[in-house]
Amino acid sequence: MATLSPLWRAVHLAERTVGDRLDGVVRTDAFALALGVGLRAQAEAQRHVERASRRALHLLNLPAAGDVAALRRQLGDLDRELRAVRLELELERDGREEEAA
Amino acid sequence: MSTVARAARNAVRLATGIDAPQLGGTPRDLVWRSGRCELWRYRSERVSTEPPLLLVFSLISRSSVLDLQPGSSFVEALLAAGFDVFLLDFAPADARHAGERLEDHADLHLPEAIEQTRRAAGADEVSLFGYCLGGVLALLHAAHHPDSPLRSLTCMATPVRGSQWGLWAKLARSPALDVRSLLDRDGNVPARTVHGLFRLLQPTGELRRSTTLLERLADDDHVRAHRAMTAWTDDHVAFPGEELQQLLRALMHDELAEGRFHLAGDRIDLRDIRVPMLTVLALRDHIVPEPVAAELPRLVGSERSDELRLDAGHVGLVVGRTAAKVTMPRIIDFLRQRSDAVAPRAA
Numbered sequence A: 001m002a003t004l005s006p007l008w009r010a011v012h013l014a015e016r017t018v019g020d021r022l023d024g025v026v027r028t029d030a031f032a033l034a035l036g037v038g039l040r041a042q043a044e045a046q047r048h049v050e051r052a053s054r055r056a057l058h059l060l061n062l063p064a065a066g067d068v069a070a071l072r073r074q075l076g077d078l079d080r081e082l083r084a085v086r087l088e089l090e091l092e093r094d095g096r097e098e099e100a101a
Numbered sequence B: 001m002s003t004v005a006r007a008a009r010n011a012v013r014l015a016t017g018i019d020a021p022q023l024g025g026t027p028r029d030l031v032w033r034s035g036r037c038e039l040w041r042y043r044s045e046r047v048s049t050e051p052p053l054l055l056v057f058s059l060i061s062r063s064s065v066l067d068l069q070p071g072s073s074f075v076e077a078l079l080a081a082g083f084d085v086f087l088l089d090f091a092p093a094d095a096r097h098a099g100e101r102l103e104d105h106a107d108l109h110l111p112e113a114i115e116q117t118r119r120a121a122g123a124d125e126v127s128l129f130g131y132c133l134g135g136v137l138a139l140l141h142a143a144h145h146p147d148s149p150l151r152s153l154t155c156m157a158t159p160v161r162g163s164q165w166g167l168w169a170k171l172a173r174s175p176a177l178d179v180r181s182l183l184d185r186d187g188n189v190p191a192r193t194v195h196g197l198f199r200l201l202q203p204t205g206e207l208r209r210s211t212t213l214l215e216r217l218a219d220d221d222h223v224r225a226h227r228a229m230t231a232w233t234d235d236h237v238a239f240p241g242e243e244l245q246q247l248l249r250a251l252m253h254d255e256l257a258e259g260r261f262h263l264a265g266d267r268i269d270l271r272d273i274r275v276p277m278l279t280v281l282a283l284r285d286h287i288v289p290e291p292v293a294a295e296l297p298r299l300v301g302s303e304r305s306d307e308l309r310l311d312a313g314h315v316g317l318v319v320g321r322t323a324a325k326v327t328m329p330r331i332i333d334f335l336r337q338r339s340d341a342v343a344p345r346a347a
Helices: A006-026 A029-059 A065-100 B003-016 B063-067 B074-080 B102-121 B133-144 B166-173 B191-201 B205-215 B220-233 B241-252 B321-337
Strands: B028-034 B037-042 B047-050 B053-056 B085-090 B126-131 B150-156 B277-282 B305-310 B340-345
Touching: A006 B205, A029 A065, A029 B166, A065 B102, B003 B220, B028 B102, B037 B102, B053 B102, B053 B133, B063 B074, B063 B085, B074 B085, B074 B321, B085 B102, B102 B126, B102 B133, B102 B241, B126 B133, B133 B150, B133 B241, B150 B321, B166 B191, B166 B241, B191 B205, B205 B220, B277 B321, B305 B321
Parallel strands: B053 B085, B053 B126, B126 B150, B150 B277, B277 B305
Antiparallel strands: B028 B037, B037 B085, B047 B340
C-alpha cells in the first residue's frame, strides 16, 4: 500500500475521530428516544396538513389523496386474495392430475 | 495519461454523470409476473447443474447488487459454475401493496415462484437462496411449508435475532416510536426513510466514502466501483407498512428466533425446516451484524446445517475482489455438493 501524504493522514484521522464520536452518540438510548420523538412530531405535522387539505377537497366533493390510496390498497388486497385462490385451484388440479396419472 | 489528467477526467464524469455504470447487465428474461413479483431467468449457454437455483432478494433495496458490474457479479459467477439461475424480485411498493403481509410472500409469492421455476426448468425441486430479508422470507416459507420441493436452503446475511441490532433495536423498542410515523400517506415506508435508517448505521459512512474517492480519484477501477456501489446504495425502495409491523415483531422482538412468531394464525417454528441448509455470515457486516445472524444454524431442524463465516461486509459478500476469490467459490462449492451434474444445455 502506498504511503499516505501528511494531508490525507490528517484528513483520515479527523474523519475517524468525528466518525467514532458520532457512532457512539447514535448508539445511545437517548438518541433512539430523540429520534422517535422527532419522527412522531414530523408525522403529526404532516397529518395535520393532510387533514386540512382533505377537509378542503371533501367540501368540493373531490377525493383526497388518502381516499385514492385507500381504494388502491383495497384493490391490492383483492388482487392478492384472487391470486391465492388461483394458486390453491392450480395446486388442487395438479394434485388430481398426479393421482389420475 | 498522467495521474492529474485521469483524476480530472474522472471528476468531470462524476460531476456530469456521463459514463454512468449500467447495473444488472447480465441478460435475463422475465419468466412470470404477478402483482409486484417478477421472476427472472438469467440466460446461459452452459447449464450443467440441477436443480435450478432460485434467488430471493430483499424487500427494501434493488436486486442489482447481485449483478452489479461485469466481472463483479454474483449472478455471473453462478452462471459460470453451471447453475440455472432464477431471481424472484419485487417491484417497489405503492398504495396497492400497503396491506401486503409476510404470509403473502411465504404462502403465495414464494410457492408461485418455486412452481414457475420448476416449470421453466423442467425440474422437480429448486435450491432456494435468500439474501438479507430475502433470507427471512425463505425461512418463513420453508418453516410454514416443510413439504415445499426444496433441495437445499441457503440464507446469506439473514437477520434472526433483532434484539442485538444496535440502534435499530433501540429504536424499535423505544416507547417514543410510533410505527405510523415511519409510513407515508400510501401506508408504506417510503424509500427516503429506508435510506435514512440505513445511513444511521454508519453516520459518517458517506463522508468516509467521499474522502476515499477524492484520495483515489485517479484510480479508474476505484471510481468505477464507487459509482456502481453508490448508484445501488442510494436506490432503496418503498416497503409495505404492514410488513414493517410484522418484521418488528418477528425480528426486533425475537419472536422468530424464539418460536413465538405467527403467520396466518400458525406458529412458525424454524425447527420445522429440515432441508440441508447453509448459513453465510459476514464477519464485518455493519448492516446485519454477526450477533443478529449467527444463531440461525442452531435454530433450524435440518440434519445438515452448515455455516460459512467470511471476512467480508454485507455487500462485500457478493461484490468485489474478496467476493470473487473467496466468498462466491465457497458458496458455489456448497451448492454444487447438493446439486447433480447434467449434460450441458442452454437455459
